Amino acid sequence: MITSGLYNRLIRKRGLSHRSTELRFDAMAEQRLDPESRVTLSKQRDRLGQPLARVDWKIGSCEIESIKRFAQIMVDEFDRVGLPRPQLADWIEADDSGAAAFMDMAHPSCTTRMGTDPLTSVVDPNAMVHGIDGLFVAGSSVFPTPGHANPTLMVLTLAIRLADHLKRRHQIEESRKASIRDRQLSTHHI
Structure with a gap:
């Protein structure tokens, strides 16, 4: 108005x-x-x-x-x-x-809280479930505390952060595999 x-x-x-x-x-x-x-x-x-x-x-x-x-x-x-x-x-x-x-406000959150201690949180700071390699959670459920405002931008920020982490993780894994292949090829030629 x-x-x-x-x-x-x-x-x-x-x-x-x-x-x-x-x-x-x-x-x-x-x-x-x-x-x-x-x-x-x-x-x-x-x-x-x-x-x-x-x-x-x-x-x-x-x-x-x-x-x-x-x-x-x-x-x-x-x-x-x-x-x-x-x-x-x-x-x-x-x-x-x-x-x-x-x-x-229709924004339930914090059900898979992020933190460093598996006793008080479900996912680590990279959004991976404690003790389960490769299982990640994205969304407002990883918020360590609930907020009063619409969580969309923070969820988007965390999703982009997780995507960047997964990309780096994939690059490291691919680099590790290439290194193993290179070592295997070099030992076969000897």
């Missing part, structure tokens, strides 16, 4: 098309890792008979308290600069954490 209004006002030399009567803030928060939040296979199957994924997503007290604290800071700041007090979500106003309403 703002962009459209500015375009109409500045480019088309017309008035603003709408007037806002309210401003809404939605908070998006990064979650702490929780082993109880997980993706598993359900008993339901798709049309090809494959099990469907089931996302069991948990919101902990840390996330709830973070959003409540953010709301209080926002109220304090509005008061400080003389703006009208924002209307907070009912559960925040009532201090009823049990009624907290959260919504996922």
